[in-house]
Amino acid sequence: xxxxxxxxxxxxxxxxxxxxxxxxxxxxxxxxxxxxxxxxxxxxxxxxxxxxxxxxxxxxxxxxxxxxxxxxxxxxxxxxxxxxxxxxxxxxxxxxxxxxxxxxxxxxxxxxxxxxxxxxxxxxxxxxxxxxxxxxxxxxxxxxxxxxxxxxxxxxxxxxxxxxxxxxxxxxxxxxxxxxxxxxxxxxxxxxxxxxxxxxxxxxxxxxxxx
Numbered sequence: 001x002x003x004x005x006x007x008x009x010x011x012x013x014x015x016x017x018x019x020x021x022x023x024x025x026x027x028x029x030x031x032x033x034x035x036x037x038x039x040x041x042x043x044x045x046x047x048x049x050x051x052x053x054x055x056x057x058x059x060x061x062x063x064x065x066x067x068x069x070x071x072x073x074x075x076x077x078x079x080x081x082x083x084x085x086x087x088x089x090x091x092x093x094x095x096x097x098x099x100x101x102x103x104x105x106x107x108x109x110x111x112x113x114x115x116x117x118x119x120x121x122x123x124x125x126x127x128x129x130x131x132x133x134x135x136x137x138x139x140x141x142x143x144x145x146x147x148x149x150x151x152x153x154x155x156x157x158x159x160x161x162x163x164x165x166x167x168x169x170x171x172x173x174x175x176x177x178x179x180x181x182x183x184x185x186x187x188x189x190x191x192x193x194x195x196x197x198x199x200x201x202x203x204x205x206x207x208x209x210x211x
Contacts, residue, residue: 047109048074051100055079059141065179065186066148070104071112073149078136093140095156101149101186113186115139119153119175120199126188127197128175130155151177 048056056074064071078095101113112121117133119126136156143149154174180187180196187196 044072047102048072048100050109051102051111052076052098060143060149064101064143064149065103066146067179067181067184071149072102073099073141073151074102075099075139093138093152093154096137096139097135099137099139099153113177115153119177119188121185121187123185124199124201126175126177126186126199128173128188129200148179153177 044058044061045056048058052074053076055076057077058072058074060073062070064073075094075096076098078097096115099113099115100111102109103112114120115137117135119129134155138154138156140152141149152174176189176193177186178189178196179185183196187199189195190197
């Protein structure tokens with residue numbers, strides 16, 4: 001004799017089944033683009049931290065030099081400096097202790113610019129870098145559609161000055177840095193900002209492979 005399911009029980013079963021089916025159909029899978037973006041963001045932050053530690057902050061990411069390669073601009077911001085403390089004339093400037101530009105080439109990341117106590121690239125110190133060690137910098141940066149990343153580094157004085165509520169204007173000159181397409185590296189520019197300046201050679205290369 002066939003087993004008969006009571007009508008109320010059968011109706012309840014069909015209702016629950018329909019609800020579960022509708023729920024599954026409404027759940028939208030993560031798109032490949034979103035998943036890829038999340039992985040890229042994680043890799044970017046990971047490489048910034050590998051260069052500058054856990055306090056690394058990514059300011060810009062992409063084809064920054066307009067050379068077809070992926071780059072990252074990361075900094076260690078001075079946390080207790082007030083917003084806009086960079087300079088009354090340049091409220092967009094930020095105070096930093098360190099900065100690095102990283103580039104991915106052939107699947108490997110490496111530093112192509114380092115700012116700590118001095119400014120240097122893989123060939124040596126950038127022209128115009130102060131002889132005295134700099135403990136803090138005032139950084140301005142912009143992304144030009146044609147020229148790519150441009151940076152202005154101004155020494156901001158001692159640790160006590162840089163960490164205060166608003167350091168005064170530094171007497172040191174500002175170094176303007178851009179990617180030199182001919183030399184294929186970041187270099188400082190002369191006062192006219194029309195000619196790139198050669199580096200001062202060093203005994204050891206500041207370039208370090210990160211991955």
